[in-house]
Amino acid sequence: MTIRFDANEIKRDFPALQRMVNEDVPLVYLDTTATSQKPKKVLECLSYYYSNSNANVHRGIHTLAEEATAGYESARTKIGEFISAPSAKEIIYTRNTTEAINLVANSWGRANLRSGDRIVLTEMEHHSNLVPWQMLAASIGLEIDIIPVDDNGCLDLEVYEKHLDKNPKAVCVTHMSNVLGTLNPIKEMATQAHEHGAVIVVDAAQSVPHMPVDVQDLGVDFVAFSAHKMCGPTGVGVLWGRYELLDGMPPFLGGGDMIKRVYLRDFDTNELPYKFEAGTPAIGEAIAMGAAVDYLKGVGMENVWEHEQDIVSYAMERLEEIPGLTVYGPEAEKRGGVTAFTLDGVHPHDISQILDVDGIAVRAGHHCAMPLHERYSLVATARASFYLYNSYDDVDKLIKGLYKVKQVFG
Amino acid sequence: MTIRFDANEIKRDFPALQRMVNEDVPLVYLDTTATSQKPKKVLECLSYYYSNSNANVHRGIHTLAEEATAGYESARTKIGEFISAPSAKEIIYTRNTTEAINLVANSWGRANLRSGDRIVLTEMEHHSNLVPWQMLAASIGLEIDIIPVDDNGCLDLEVYEKHLDKNPKAVCVTHMSNVLGTLNPIKEMATQAHEHGAVIVVDAAQSVPHMPVDVQDLGVDFVAFSAHKMCGPTGVGVLWGRYELLDGMPPFLGGGDMIKRVYLRDFDTNELPYKFEAGTPAIGEAIAMGAAVDYLKGVGMENVWEHEQDIVSYAMERLEEIPGLTVYGPEAEKRGGVTAFTLDGVHPHDISQILDVDGIAVRAGHHCAMPLHERYSLVATARASFYLYNSYDDVDKLIKGLYKVKQVFG
Amino acid sequence: MEDMYREVILDHYKNPRFNGELDPADITYQDDNPLCGDMIRIDLRIDDNNRVIECAFSGQGCAISQASASMLMEDIQGKSLEEIKDYTREDILDMLGIELGPVRLKCAMLSLKVLKVGAYGVQEWIED
Amino acid sequence: MEDMYREVILDHYKNPRFNGELDPADITYQDDNPLCGDMIRIDLRIDDNNRVIECAFSGQGCAISQASASMLMEDIQGKSLEEIKDYTREDILDMLGIELGPVRLKCAMLSLKVLKVGAYGVQEWIED
């Protein structure tokens, strides 16, 4: 058994989880997959930064500029250690997962792919790991192969192998589905991709926040994730890439910081990681992302993961009791803390709205995964997702709320 | 005369301006051109958001998601009004000025420019308004014409006219130089550009924070600025563009929110402004940018501008008294609150470091304007810049500090 | 939202009025809200005085989108196209009798959008 | 920074030792820090035992970069290239006798970087 922690105690660290909605019902936040709540320590870090050390980074000599630069770079080091990156120079700050993937598609993609080259995507990708590749494909003429989702909500790895036989240049895949919760066998997929000479780009928006991720152990090439889904603020995310790959890539956006020298008609590119950070970065937010990493490390990512496993097992058990309710995706053991479901005769929007009356926050819609919904012939699902601050009690409230929904629409 | 306000009173609104550096000297912050300090109200807004309404925007039905969406969109409206934009749909949130200009270069530029087309840049641009265009020019084969800076630190408008005679497709120019302080005659330049069929892209990073800016009155096509230079947080900035132009442009980054529909190999683009906002935006920071606009409006942009005019006139008078000191750029009447200078026999780095001992924060370096420094045969300048929270007293401290620098190196 | 969805909304959702299609119809238009998959089609028959003599809606989606379409059909009986022009967001919200956040507003307004764009073209539909 | 720049730094800045160029030289290398425009060139003459018998630096920049170059020249007199390999950041900071933030550290280390890269190639220079 695991060293369990008390989610209700954790909950106290999160100011937003103390609030009431609709005047007097306590919030039950089950929408972490969209964005997580933020612990007090992270907010204090943000506020401390802006109230004390706020300055632009990298070019300043005065005290505030030095403090800001030191904070910004030490957060980078922390984040690198968090995912076991070999070097902090491989940690590129971006706005979010989406920008990180666009960076890879535009910089690595345009430099390394040619008309007629193939890339592999999957049917369960978030739009963030589809659209940038579609845009690139349309622009330079790539062929896209899709790994379908099987009836258990898992990737069909036999089809993957067939796609690999066509020698694609890149495999772009999510570590964990934000709808089905499916945890993909990235390590194996990476080995296979490399055997066929393909680079593997991993959307880790839903894994890095929820489980220990070691990019070296996974053996992947690029990993993208967002601070706002892992207890940090909005406005900052990370692209990690293998040094040799990043080093060989042309810059993405142009401007201050990413240059070594600028002439009127030409410029010299800066070193990693600055090459990919154009203009004033999200300094305060990056520093607060470092504080989020500290917070999560304090709890322990193994513990976070075990806790979510417990909660999602319990949630699936309880959800599947409800007549007319269907949960999509694999059994609890193969998924993270996400449950997308439908209820016969009730549109997911109505589910979400009626649950909201009781303070229960779930998402309804396509969750930025329209092709996946299409695969299930759905236009929308309701989605309850769990994090370290969710308790069994939260699940019970969800179940009670869903019975109420049934009653309203009965 | 103007309705003067008391900078020392304003100063009290800014927590960072209360701090001590080197243990016991009060901070004299003269580095606003790099980034401004933040008033308490903005920090409270940020903190309130994260402690109460934190949720992902646009897709959620639950209470927090609705609050977050309402806050995010109402900030957009405020920012639009602040620059007199005809519609809030023309306000695109970006990370910063730099990303905003990259967006124009990549989206508008690639869609509208062809090999052999000409664009006009200036010798006083920040790297942010040079490098994106250089990258585009190298990629698709553009000719770049440069407006030189004359001996008064102003653009040579006769050369501008000659460049216009070659029918460029775009004129990319800063509203105010971040080194010389020069305020360029954008309204006239826009009229001329349009007479020759060119689009005008304005880097307003240094104007929107410091003076009333009315994009309709200026008659320009695109305007870029950053929240962090106008009392707001890092991580968010704005591109404003004329509706018809933005509407006709292809998307820039791909991902969630910027789509209407996604299929496995293709997607439909969303409407403005969402078309250009891929992935989870800097929600909290955008809302806080709205609070920064409220704060500045409360003081009044006319007042901010008049105050800075007073301070910079005084500063130039005092600076020019110092033997061996040279201030670059035009007379005070033609500039904003920026003074870049050198002192014979002392490197700007040493100036900055010795001033820091007395708590005086100035920048030293090329200020992301290497070509401009090259034009003056300099590698670096020291730069003191002023904002609504700087007083005459701050200037006096700077002057005293500079005499000390002279003494150390005497 | 105190009383969850009001009885009348649920009644219209469960027992939609004027549900179906008209063939032939003078005006047929449909649109959807890709965000949530709500879809509404409206068919109208118009007399020589430009009055609605028959109407029907079909589609799928949440209670709000379907109930508002049903209520709207009931309301436009015998109205002229000129009068339909005057329908506002407020009219729909009055029919529904509840307050709605920005996402649900789109659900509620879908049928009005389909009606107006069908009757006059996109220009007439100013959404915000 | 209590005593501003220490006397010794200012002295080396104002009266640089071993300032100039050697022609011919066995090793000549130069580099700059574009961020602030500091530039350092170092010339070395080496004997058969790989010892520095003559050295000179030239360049321009801030007091920290120029003074550290001057101090470094003084220190490497008669040292072997092997010994020069062992110079660390700490050695430079000890010579200067002050603490430095990240930007100024680059100024201080420029001469050591030029020396090491000149003597051994880039591999030997691990900055951070």
Ligand SMILES: Cc1ncc(COP(=O)(O)O)c(C=O)c1O
């Ligand atoms: C004139 C000018 N343009 C552009 C920028 C770049 O702004 P940011 O770094 O916020 O993108 C700055 C500030 O550094 C500036 O002063």
Ligand SMILES: Cc1ncc(COP(=O)(O)O)c(C=O)c1O
């Ligand atoms: C699997 C997955 N990928 C990508 C994203 C996009 O993240 P962001 O919006 O922070 O760019 C999300 C979250 O929405 C996600 O769940």
